[in-house]
Amino acid sequence: MKMRIFVTGGAGFIGRHLVKALIKQNHEITIYDNFSNSSKENLKKFPFNKSKVITGDIRNLDDVSKNSIDNDIVIHLAAKISVNESIQNPQETFETNVDGTENVLKACHVNKIKKIFALSSAAVYGNNILNHVSIESENIHPISPYGKSKQKMEEKIINFSKNYDFDSKIFRLFNVYGEGQSPEYAGVISKFVECSKKKLPLTIFGDGKQTRDFVAIEDVVNLFVKVISLDSKKNGEIYNVASGKYTSILELANLIKKLSNKELEIKFEKKRIGEIDHSTASIKKAKEELDYEPKIELSQGIRKFLI
Known part of the structure; x- marks a missing residue:
C-alpha cells in the first residue's frame, strides 16, 4: 500500500x-x-x-x-x-x-x-x-x-x-556498515577499507580485542x-x-588485509574515551x-x- x-x-x-x-x-x-x-x-x-x-x-x-x-x-x-x-x-x-x-x-x-x-x-x-x-x-x-x-x-x-x-x-x-558513509562519521570498516585502498596502516584504538556486532x-x-x-x-x-555475531577489531583488520591481498601495517594507539569494549546482540x-x-x-x- x-x-x-x-x-x-x-x-x-x-x-x-x-x-x-x-x-x-x-x-x-x-x-x-x-x-x-x-x-x-x-x-x-x-x-x-x-x-x-x-x-x-x-x-x-x-x-x-x-x-x-x-x-x-x-x-x-x-x-x-x-x-x-x-x-x-x-x-x-x-x-x-x-x-x-x-x-x-x-x-x-x-x-x-x-x-x-x-x-x-x-x-x-x-x-x-x-x-x-x-x-x-x-x-x-x-x-x-x-x-x-x-x-x-x-x-x-x-x-x-x-x-x-x-x-x-x-x-x-x-x-x-555500507557504501556512502561520510569520512567523518564512518564506522571502523569504512575507515579500514579506505586505508586499504590507499595502502595506509590500519589504526586500532586499544588492543584490538574489543568486539563489535557488524x-x-x-x-x-x-x-x-x-x-x-x-x-x-x-x-x-x-x-x-x-547480525547476532561478534568480531574483534583485530580480526576485522586481518580480514581486510586478507580480502584486499595487500601487506598492510596494523598500528595500535591509545583507547578512546567513551568507547565500549564488547558488543554483541x-x-x-x-x-x-x-x-x-x-x-x-x-x-x-x-x-x-x-x-
Whole structure:
C-alpha cells in the first residue's frame, strides 16, 4: 500500500539507503534534514517526483510540525551520532537526540500521525564482557553522553506512545556498515577499507580485542521496508538490529588485509574515551516478531567495498 512517509535525517548514510528503497516501493517520501551530518550533493540522483527535500532542524518544533503535515508514518533517524562529539559537547547531543525527539513526537500528535519508527543505538547497553549477548529486556548502562541521550530518547518515545496510543518501534542498531558513509562519521570498516585502498596502516584504538556486532546496511533497510507494511501495532517496543555475531577489531583488520591481498601495517594507539569494549546482540526478538533475517556475511559485505 502506498504511504506518505516523513524521514528525519533522511539525507544521512542510513537515510539515503532507506529512502531509495522506499521510493522503489512507490511510497511518497519527505526528507527532513539540517545537513549537519550529510550533504545535499548526495541527493542529486534521487527521483524528486516521488520525494521532496526540506531543510530543517528537529530542534525547531514549529518547523517540524509544519513540514510533517499529511504524512502517514514518521521514520526518525535524525541525531547527533558521534561519541567523541558527545563527550566534547554533551548539551548539543542532548538537545538534538532528546529534545529534538520530543519535538518530533509532539508534531506527530498535532498532525495525527499514529506510527513512528526510530533509531536508537547499541551504545545504550554500555560496557559488556566478552560473549555477553545483549537482550532488549536487560538493564542498560550507557557510558557516553551519546549513549545516555539515546536512552533518554527511548524513554520519551515509550512514554509518549503509551500516553497517546502511538504505534511505535525503536530499533537499537549495532555497527552498521555500507557504501556512502561520510569520512567523518564512518564506522571502523569504512575507515579500514579506505586505508586499504590507499595502502595506509590500519589504526586500532586499544588492543584490538574489543568486539563489535557488524550488520550490513542492506539488512537494516530490508527490515524497515518489511515493518512498514506490517499490521502489528506496538507501543514503544524495542528491537536489536544486528547480525547476532561478534568480531574483534583485530580480526576485522586481518580480514581486510586478507580480502584486499595487500601487506598492510596494523598500528595500535591509545583507547578512546567513551568507547565500549564488547558488543554483541541477541536478535531473537526481531526474528520472531518482525521476521528479521540478516543475510549478508561480513566478508561478503566487505568485498563490495574493495571492488
